[in-house]
Amino acid sequence: MSKFGFIERQTKGFINIDPLQTGGKLSEEAKKALVEWGDGYSVCDFCAGRLEEIKTPPIHDFIEALPDFLGCDIARITNGAREAKFAVMHALSKPNAWVVIDGNAHYTSYIAAERAGLNVAEVPNTGYPEFKIEPDRYAEVIEETKRKGDVVLAVLTYPDGNYGNLPNARHIAKICHDYDVPLLLNCAYAVGRMPVKMKEIGADFIVGSGHKSMASAGPIGVLGMREEYAGQLLRRSEKYKNKEVEFLGCTARGVTIMTLIASFPYVVERIKQWDKEVEKARWFSEKMEELGIVQLGDKPHNHDLMFFESERLYEISKKAKKGRYFLYRELKKRKIHGIKPGLTKHFKLSTYMVPKEQLEVVLNAFGEILEKYS
Template identity: 45%
Template structure:
């Protein structure tokens, strides 16, 4: 490799980090506050977290206060046991794999999950050798999950002589439409039937109030880089106390020649969680702000701004917000047929919308997407939301699209 080839990796700088209003749906909840950006630089070196690791377990480090953070996180989400993971999806893989290990040989392990579950939930099941059965939603345009069907799906599997329930998984807020599903119903169904209940909180934990055990959750996954103002990759997994040994069992292996053993290591995470520096420290640094912002009052304010934008965009001919109404999350998807019509004749095709928004200081809409768009308003000011609405309307009007008066 010569210098010309290597030069493309030098002085990398993110283009969209220059004062733009960022609507990227998976980034709004993960934006770092100033103090965490300083921590990111301070702990950027490899294994920087391990300066004072005296027990060989990252989760037991006291300086910086990792062990205390884990304790506080459990209280924050209303669970008994927590541990960092590489991501929310890694947490799901760990949970499903361990639950599947209890299924007797000769039985097909099955996970019941919602029809809007993130693709990684399906892959976590696949990695564990687990089949999936989906609970349907009601389709376009609301995509509301038919939560009562969890009971029927679970009963079908429990009545089968060939299948065995691993657990039931619910996505608290889905990544496509931002529908928030109340976990209480699923929690009650699972506990009535003796089925472990897993909640994917990647898009909710850290931005809205939540207490897991209050709604019957046995296992919880959360995402630091999606919803807890931290750099990635970082997630958290939590469980009720009765599942501690299943989820985080100590190593029992012994070398046949050396006799070496590692009884203080957790074998399901290969010793200790693989988040040895900046991702975990930014999560810890941002945690006080996360606790402050994840209140009912502040979440109500955030949802109000999202509804404001949705109402304004629907003044544009043909634009329709998908998912439940009134919306309960800041992540939203819209059908935008007028922008698709413009793209057919525009020299930039579907990229025109991205470019024209960027000229106005707005990024985050996926380049080339005009048939439908996803965005997220979390953390934006009301003034910024109003400006975004005005820009979308201006673009529509400039291209001859009708915009009804407010």
């Protein structure tokens, strides 16, 4: 029992470049909301039966404000991006049907499809070194797949979580619609970081992650949709007429939605700084390349999430005392967190909201490490 109770977080005071974490750091407002709304069912103080209709706190107003932010017709709160994808796939699923997914998709897109009983067809990327998703390949894969069965949905990861690539989503949406296939954008790394509007792109669903990119405690996600899919997605229970089946009545019924709401004004402001974030990412990428660490994926890069390749670090790992953990240990010593233990040849990181001075510390660290072991 002594192992449980309050536990300290070990990465406090570290420079954090973990792609999973840079967009989910709480705003000051969200930190206050945590404490205020921490108790279990705190948001249910004045609930009349539907999360979406809670007036105090203003959950209703927030859910009404989301479509403008997401560029969609109707929005819902989910327990995360993966749960949003599953809700869509489950609602659209039919026996023997298919979903077409980009080859850079997050693993949860596959698993949501598996859980929803859908077969998966994959749109391959272009391979090394750019790993791009080309719109025309969607046409090919949809066409092939339609011969095997109904294609009920296409998914595009925008950007993907490995390379941070931003494909031509408009073109992909157009192709999907030419084949009468609705398109879901998985924007877990976009919504809350950069400007993105579902209908400007021409998609039918958009999914975002509160804990990944909206400065919120988790798990929580947002789901936007076109009105024409509301009948399927927002189907009400036969017995409980005010409850939506795909959301099991209520989803993020606690502190997670209050931190999402608390950070919302902050998030709306920070996406206006996106150009600067891209500029900073490109600067970081260049500096890494000067050290001989090559950035893969879109180039010049358009997102803070970047994938790097280093033959030199890999060579060092073969001889270093701690083996492939040497890089992790060297970075830890310098209070830099976020590159997975054991990785040396290929690793990803994020520069999002990390001050340039801190990124300079990271660059110097890589420089020192390379020098130390050469």
